[in-house]
Amino acid sequence: MTTAMSPATAGDLTAMAPSGLNPPLWLLAELTYRCPLHCVFCYNPVDFAAHTAELDTAEWRRVLQEGRAMGAVQCGFSGGEPLLRADLEDMVAEAAQLGYYTNLITSGVGLTAERAARLRAAGLDHIQLSFQDSTREINDFLTNTRTYGLKHEVARIIKDNGWPMVMNVVIHRLNIEHIGRIIEMAHELGAEYIELANTQYYSWAFVNRDQLLPTRQQLIDAEAETNRWRDKLGDRMRIFFVAPDYHEGRPKKCMNGWGNVFLTVTPDGTALPCHTARMLPGLSFPNVRDMNLRDIWFDSEGFNHYRGTGWMKEPCSSCPDKEKDLGGCRCQAYLLANDPDVADPVCPKSPHHDRVMAAVDQAESRAAGAGCGQAAPFAGSGVQPLVFRGPKESLQLAAAGAKLKTTDH
Amino acid sequence: MSQALQPGSKPVIGKGFRFQWEPAQNCHVLLYPEGMVKLNQSAGEILKRCDGERDVTAIVADLEATFSASGLYDDVVAFLEMARPQHWVSWS
Ligand code: SF4
């Protein structure tokens, strides 16, 4: 057996991994929070506009090198809209040359044939095309107008470059009843894989939760419709339906375990175990400007704090499922129970589970009020309007000191 | 759609996959959009030779020569038949 590995490299690698802790599989580079879209479920922090000091090209290159040296194999470029960085091609080239599998997560806005060709030449392996702006864009899409034209063009560019066509659509109350049409259009665009991701309620989606949470019946219908399409399309298009944890009452193993698989670097260089973890109180996360990625992953307080099960309280600490879901999501615990150390409230064993149930029931009664389960986001008085993500809204939320969790009532 | 595997088929790594040696894992891996498959030694050695140039006969001959073995044809075919539905390899 010959291998390309020198003994020196092997020595370094074993020396750097203390007691069974693996290096991250994924490095997620959030290149910018800037974005031309205004998604009501945007996963960027609500105060994103207050973080403007983006890492420059040289700093990103160093981050990519440090991640690869410790063994990360997947590199995701996301944002915001990563195509807004004019140096994206340079970073893709660096990542590909280092041996990462390179992924671009984009809305497609700004992906011209010329840019795609440059990205291809830089070695980009894969593009995930996201359908974003729920009310404006999906409606455009469903009604075959401007955005659909854009997606068509982008889909063609993706195919022309030999990339697999992978799509992601965030699902919520305002588009869930169109799920069949969404699947059909993805198929028409030539998608090989589509992820129908029920909204996760953090950040902007949490602000807009009452308008976005679907009813139980909508979910049942959507899954049935999805299954009909699965039967119809067979293996021509793989369809992945991400179950909503509020309704399922099943906590998810968030990020596949805290500090276990994913390392996210935000536009300003903060290193996080998950892109929403920054909201958690009392934890400090290092910045790649001050610390090597390897020290951040293995030794920093922020990454070690919720690793494994040692931090748990009851009911998690004695629960037979604790290895399975690791107590669910810390951000959700903080948002809903005001305490990041407790069980994820979506779990029926959580003492705060009633708060999740109340939100789900609220969706039911609002639907009943609206008449027929049709989404009616602006109908009625006293209903908070949808907050579209944007710099102005972000600064307002930041100034209000909105920690954006439910208050005790 | 691919045909049944023939001695003259020329397998190639599936579209969208990247095959490489990974020092941190101490094995060959296949990388693809959703993650990574770690390969055992024989899988790694077979896929290393799936370059779209060599046919199955040549791949088997090379493996047998490299590892001073014989009678590997059935194992190689069984692996490739298993790998194709996972889209790790394709052939026309
Ligand atoms: S979710 Fe929408 S608004 Fe937020 S970064 Fe993505 S495309 Fe932009």
Ligand code: SF4
């Ligand atoms: S009690 Fe905790 S560990 Fe058990 S299922 Fe609920 S969240 Fe998971």
